[in-house]
Amino acid sequence: DVKVTQSSRYLVKRTGEKVFLECVQDMDHENMFWYRQDPGLGLRLIYFSYDVKMKEKGDIPEGYSVSREKKERFSLILESASTNQTSMYLCASSLRWTGGVGTQYFGPGTRLLVL
Amino acid sequence: GQQLNQSPQSMFIQEGEDVSMNCTSSSIFNTWLWYKQDPGEGPVLLIALYKAGELTSNGRLTAQFGITRKDSFLNISASIPSDVGIYFCAGRNTGGFKTIFGAGTRLFVKA
Numbered sequence: 535d536v537k538v539t540q541s542s543r544y545l546v547k548r549t550g551e552k553v554f555l556e557c558v559q560d561m562d563h564e565n566m567f568w569y570r571q572d573p574g575l576g577l578r579l580i581y582f583s584y585d586v587k588m589k590e591k592g593d594i595p596e597g598y599s600v601s602r603e604k605k606e607r608f609s610l611i612l613e614s615a616s617t618n619q620t621s622m623y624l625c626a627s628s629l630r631w632t633g634g635v636g637t638q639y640f641g642p643g644t645r646l647l648v649l
Numbered sequence: 650g651q652q653l654n655q656s657p658q659s660m661f662i663q664e665g666e667d668v669s670m671n672c673t674s675s676s677i678f679n680t681w682l683w684y685k686q687d688p689g690e691g692p693v694l695l696i697a698l699y700k701a702g703e704l705t706s707n708g709r710l711t712a713q714f715g716i717t718r719k720d721s722f723l724n725i726s727a728s729i730p731s732d733v734g735i736y737f738c739a740g741r742n743t744g745g746f747k748t749i750f751g752a753g754t755r756l757f758v759k760a
Contacts, residue, residue: 576655577737578750579747593747638748642691
């Protein structure tokens with residue numbers, strides 16, 4: 535079975551802090567994703583990576599950056615956390631296939647509260 | 650950009666009842682997906698649909714890919730308490746990396 539793990543289930547940070555969210559997958563997937571989930575808005579894509587050191591902006595990249603130094607690990611960074619970044623953050627991974635992106639497998643999520 | 654309208658937003662039903670939820674889009678998709686998210690967990694794929702008109706079942710779940718490629722529905726028959734959660738529809742097109750998600754249908758089942 536595919537396993538996607540996220541470093542923390544719950545985090546509480548203060549405004550202005552730098553925050554690192556880590557995601558690791560164990561199925562050698564090429565693609566990795568970071569989403570945020572807010573009530574009534576569904577899942578919105580923050581960033582996507584299709585290979586080591588490669589990244590693409592999603593729909594809401596402002597205030598976030600990412601790092602993919604190893605294939606299995608994809609980090610989301612909040613350079614200076616703000617209260618409007620309080621949310622549930624979901625990491626996902628998928629195989630790359632000729633049609634584009636394969637089925638995404640999600641981690642359990644990190645619930646971030648910024649005070 | 651592409652958006653999905655998922656309805657209803659929430660449903661409160663009695664155990665044993667059948668449930669239906671749907672998703673519509675202003676543009677076409679090549680793939681429709683249905684995910685379920687249990688409380689405190691990440692979404693898990695239930696059914697994937699790849700062809701217009703396709704009807705696919707997974708146990709008590711049945712989903713269809715609309716003929717126009719702009720809609721999909723999910724039915725759950727004989728609901729049980731463990732069906733509680735949020736159900737997301739999602740659409741995707743060949744060659745792209747983006748999967749567009751609906752806002753979710755939150756299902757409550759009373760025993």
